[in-house]
Amino acid sequence: MAQATAQPRETWNGRAAFIIAAISSAIGLGNIWRFPGVAYENGGGAFLLPYLIAFLTAGLPILFFDYAIGHRYRASPPLAFRRIDKRFEPLGWWQVGICYLISIYYAVVIAWALGYAVHAVTLAWGDDAVGFFLTEHLRIATDVGFTFEFAPAVLIPLLIVWACVIVVLALGIRRGLDRANKITLPLLVVTFTAIVVYALFLPGAVDGLNEFFTPSWAALADPTVWIAAYGHIFFSFSIAFGIMLTYSSYLRRKSDLTGSGLVVAFSNTSFELLAGIGVFATLGFLANAQSVAIAELENIKGVGLAFMTYPTLLSEMPGGSIVGVLFFVCLVLAGFTSLLSILQVQSAALQDKTGWSPTRAGLVMGFGTAIPSVLLFSTTNGLNTLDVVDAFVNNIGVVLSAVLTLVLVALVARQAPTLGRHLNAVSSLPVGRTWRVMVTVVTPVILAVILVTGAYDYIVNGYGGDSYPTWFLGVAGWGLLGLLLVVSFAVSFGAYRRPDLAGGDGGDGDGDLEDTDTLAIEVQRDKARLLQERTGRSASS
């Protein structure tokens, strides 16, 4: 009787909608401001080799792994992991919590970019971009701590960003997310390509490209370069912290998982390469204009690149205000769709746990994230808090999530063969023993090394040199992760209220899982029929 009142799960409006959504999620701020700097610092052209190997051995296998879990268990991370093993539900809530923390500060960076898209019209930073960003825009406090003194230039755009996000979330998958992605992704690609083409014709652009692409072979012998490559691929693909798992859970039963995954993965890396070319061409121009070597330039990645170095070069560039507006609009577009995907993880988990409609869950989650985001990060201490939370969430929280996912699902629950069979039942590119070795041995080991070295460094050396007091790192870093751990276990004890799950086995749903052999036969039969229809149509025409 309870099942009769259950709402059917939303689905994407076709394969193209899913691919566009997944690409929009993967292409975020990191592609534009992280990849070029990481590549440059780790051997330039030579970085391509570890990058490609990491892409093939970690990026693609974990992406397929995420897709397989979401598609087979048809649920948000907590329920999907619970369906694998009841004891794994806290891992799902840990991923939801990580997404929650990221969305709180990610929105602020989009708000900065929105504000800068306006500032760029008049090149408001003048000849002191660094001073303008810190003192005029952020009104950064001299003492590190927490405050309720707001910076209006951050607060107003942040409220606009959250209003847009909440509207899209409340509209659900098809009317909200799907439409937003179909507008923003093409706009982003066209605008960013135009900027890159323009940058290539600037004086000094060739020097920038030489610097970016010339390989430093010695770097290949350095293990930290390989760790950087694996770390970057892993962050860049939005894998192993719930996003791709949630997105694939909305796919139709017979969707080609690996075929779609290849397009998503290559689109992401292709955009990164485009960003690398564009950013280094402009850095070459800046170095040329200031008569310094590119190696002497500071702030070539992250917040520093976007809000300090880039404005500096816009002031010296012909047509700088137009390029500036377009560049910051690109940041807004790339960030906005990635933020939506992060929030969808939380909304989906809330829908599964409470049985709420997508609209209700979207509104609750949207406001529940927007309020702390505004209170914590639009203040004069927002940058400090953001820096510490971002470092701990990404370098500890996300990596721990990936290691635990692979260890628990692939090794403890021994799900790799099952998930491999599921992928092969519906996909055009089969996975085999190599894929299983990657997800059970190679990637967990590499990620564990990244996690241990990162955590050890933070424990021994702290973070940010002398910039932050120990108590601040304890609260905004370790304390926040500790709180997340407690909450993950606490929420797992709560009962599922979704009508089709409440009162029964709490959502194990083992009996509902599809037989992969039957699914594979159905897919083969339908594929043959579709191809026959296609051949018939082309013959008759």
Added chain:
Amino acid sequence: MTPLAIVFVVLSVGLLWGGLAWSLLRLRRHPDIPDEEAPPST
């Protein structure tokens, strides 16, 4: 540009953008299979 940098531009573009073109062509050869059940309208 230096010859070595040009080689790496060609390699990068060929592998990544070529990979994207290959994966798109591959996907076209495998049509999307519609489900029998009506999709939810939410």
